[in-house]
Amino acid sequence: MAELWKSLPSWVRNIVVPIIVVVVAWKMLWIVLGxxxxxxxxxVNGLVLVGIAAAVIILVKKASKS
Known part of the structure; x- marks a missing residue:
């Protein structure tokens, strides 16, 4: 691997590789955030669903008592 790295031209090592690393890191960041x-x-959707279900159950119980 060291021979491959040393065989690359200096402009590839100093410009192209860092740009590729930044682009890949940016994509990975957005994947993680997504x-x-x-x-x-x-x-949040689950909590909203549970809250609505609890409210319906409470209202049904109140309605059945009266």
Whole structure:
């Protein structure tokens, strides 16, 4: 691997490789943020669904008592 790195021209080592690394890191960051935000969205949707179900159950119980 060291021979391959040393065989590259200096402009590739100093310009092209860092640009590729930055682009890949940027894509990975957005993938991670997308996964985290979708998980947070699923949790929020679940909590809203549970809250609505609890409200319906409470209202049905109140209606059946009267």
């Amino acid at each position: 996964v985290v935000s979708s998980l947070i969205g699923l949790v």
